[in-house]
Amino acid sequence: MSFEKIIGQETARKILQGLLKRKIFNRTFLFYGPQGTGKFTTALVFSQGINCRNSNDNNPCFSCRVCLLTGNLKHPDLLVIDVGTSGNIKLEDSFRVHDFACTVPLEGRFKIVIIKDAHHFTTEAANNLLKILEDLPEYLAVILISSHPQLLLPTILSRAVKIQFFPLSQEQIELFLLENYEITEGRAHLLSGLSQGSLGKAIDYISGDLLINMRKSVINYLYLLKSNKLVDAFACLGIQDKDSREESLKKLEILSLLVRDLLMYLAGFNHLIINIDLERDIKEICEELDFEKTQECLLFIVNSIKSANDYNVNPSLFWDKITIKIKDYMHA
Secondary structure, X not given: OOHHHOOOOHHHHHHHHHHHHHOOOOOEEEEEOOOXXXXXXHHHHHHHHHHOOOOEOOEOXXXXXXXXXXXXXXXXXXXXXXXXXXXXXXXXXXXXXXXXXOOOOOOOOOEEEEEOOHHHEXXXXXXXXXXXXXXXXXXXXXXXXXXXXXXXXXXXXXXXXXXXXXXXXXXXXXXXHHHHOOOOHHHHHHHHHHOOOOXXXXXXXXXXXXXXXHHXXXXXXXXXXXXXXHHHHHHHHOOOOOOOHHHHHHHHHHHHHHHHHHHHHHOOOHHHOOOHHHHHHHHHHHOOOOHHHHHHHHHHHHHHHXXXXXXXXXXXXXXXXXXXXXXXXXXX
């Protein structure tokens, strides 16, 4: 994977290649933007470029020992921190960074720390990490990756060189799927639309029945709400307190796309429906729906997604409130 093969992030690529050219590495970097837009892949390519022995035109060679080990996450001067089973990055993780930063590089010119989903730091861990960021060793680069940078400590944000990543276009994702996976044009079009600019989501949707099962439960949810069956509607989603925020958000995002399709159908823009394979269901649910109330409903769901992203919420209570509100929109 080279900078040129990273899809749709021309600005980020140019900035990072400029940093490689000027050899600006001893920094804290923040790669931020929606999930599945290439942040971690780009962080690895940038890491390869920092220590590559044969870099050319601000690109790593991808064939030397440094590039190969870094690409496989096995280089001794690379540390990758990710969320654990608890869903958080804990104090012991920040101590791992401390220990890693205390010694000089073994093989490369720089030691590199990549922290995925950095917004999941506990307060104690974030404050402990801050001690390193306030006085970075001259041989250390730290790359924070986050889809929700607003959840990071302001003191961490103020020390980071910020590199923004943007949602990919539906055409970019559709073309990538057709070139790299054995799927039909129709399925590639559907998945690229459902992915909302996230290549990672589109790839996840290809394998398994996750998307199919979730869409089925959400479309049944809308049918039941239209029939004013509040309890049954909530039950068909299978939301439980133990569910992760990520799983709850996936269902909420699918709901937003389906309500968006309801709005497109009501407006007469059938050709803009994303869930085109569910057009019959969309038509049936749209009967007697009010366009303006459906528009308000979509705005409410979009704001709910933002709220769920910004705060830790109980999935069951969260969906209780959403279900009551959506039912009111559908029966206004």
